[in-house]
Amino acid sequence: MIEIKDIHKSFGDNEVLKGISGKFEAGVTNLIIGGSGSGKTTLLKCMIGLHQPEEGSVEYDSREFTTMNFEEKIEIRKEIGMLFQGSALFDSMTVEENIMFPLNMFTEQSRKEKLERVNFCLERVNLEGKNKLFPAELSGGMKKRVGIARAIAMNPKYLFVDEPNSGLDPKTSIVIDELIKELTEEYNTTTIVVTHDMNSVMGIGDYILFLHEGKKFWEGSNKEIAHTDVQELNDFVFASRFMKAAKGKF
DSSP states (O other), X not given: OEEEEEEEEEETTEEEEEEEEEEEOTTSEEEEEOOTTSSHHHHHHHHHTSSOOSEEEEEETTEXXXXXXXXXXXXXXXXXXXXXXXXXXXXXXXXXXXXXXHHHHHOOOOHHHHHHHHHHHXXXXXXXXXXXXXXXXXXXXXXXHHHHHHHTTTOOXXXXXXXXXXXXXXXXXXXXXXXXHHXXXXXXXXXXXXXXXXXXXXXXXXXXXXXXXXXXXXXXXXXXXXXXXXXXXXXXHHHHHXXXXXXXXX
């Protein structure tokens, strides 16, 4: 479980996060949603230590992350997998080398052990035998799956996913969503997905934290979201669906 308590973050005079709290349980798909400028990406970066909040705390299974020193944070980061927006694969590396990268950095495994882990991860994301391809030879959906394979290479307790369906067609987006949910449940991972995709929200949103103008406006499940009377959330849901429908016409 990851718990955030009263997170505040500012950049100059701009207060981006205004006291955000929430609990993200293991084995379920946790989503952070909100419009552009709502603070969701900043919150994600505070949770993984790329930003230091001015106030509040981030706890990984009751371990207070924000007050740790550099070496202590490295130990937590070894337990974290991260799928960046756009997959962030190394263009000059093969699929195999990309997935092996965190194993080379954080483990003392033999080459044989690392290759076995790479092949296992490729099998889990249905990309067996694609070891020697380069990112330029992959489709957008395949790149996302390689990104997921790299993210789970270290068998993480915590998985962070930033806009996994950005740039993907609806059919491929569903495949990626279902893969994330399947891996979360199978390995009892604490998974946090930042997204504005309402199909993801309704499809895999076991727990949803909705941000608006740097504040938490609502939390609940995808089964509850349709019945909310929070106007800001209803406006976000309607706008998201309208924009998706409009894109489909052109």
